[in-house]
Amino acid sequence: MVARAPRKRMYRTMQGRMVDIEKLRAANETVQAVGNMNVNARGDVIGPGGKVVAPKSEVITKYYQKPKGAVDDTPIVKQTPAAKPKAEDKPAMKTVKITPKSVEKKPEPKIVTPKVEEKPADKKGIDAALDGLE
Numbered sequence: 001m002v003a004r005a006p007r008k009r010m011y012r013t014m015q016g017r018m019v020d021i022e023k024l025r026a027a028n029e030t031v032q033a034v035g036n037m038n039v040n041a042r043g044d045v046i047g048p049g050g051k052v053v054a055p056k057s058e059v060i061t062k063y064y065q066k067p068k069g070a071v072d073d074t075p076i077v078k079q080t081p082a083a084k085p086k087a088e089d090k091p092a093m094k095t096v097k098i099t100p101k102s103v104e105k106k107p108e109p110k111i112v113t114p115k116v117e118e119k120p121a122d123k124k125g126i127d128a129a130l131d132g133l134e
Contacts, residue, residue, distance in 0.1 A: 011019050029041045038046050043056035123131060 009021050011021055013019055025041065031041055032046055032050060033039050033041050040046055040052070043059065044052045045054040045059060047053040
């Protein structure tokens with residue numbers, strides 16, 4: 001049995017053109033990718049001027065060197081909180097007596113009742129409804 005050659009990934013666009021995606025990726029792998037990660041299409045870290053700072057293989061090895069769940073052996077030193085001031089250090093509070101003269105009374109709101117107009121008793125039905133339209 002003879003091994004087949006790898007098949008090219010050709011795609012048909014909406015307009016009917018044939019596009020080779022692998023060829024397009026290879027042609028644009030040094031172009032900076034869209035986003036805020038500062039990498040190119042290959043995954044290399046790009047510095048100022050578009051120069052490669054760290055290749056993708058270096059980034060991957062650095063990522064996998066230390067597992068995510070690893071614990072450091074160095075203990076965390078707790079910082080002691082600042083000493084709280086004692087009650088004797090606080091200034092004495094001044095007491096103020098409230099007398100009835102010093103308390104202000106708020107005025108009570110006035111209640112306004114709406115006036116109801118009396119309708120004449122002689123008009124009924126349609127005549128009463130059409131009275132305001134004239």
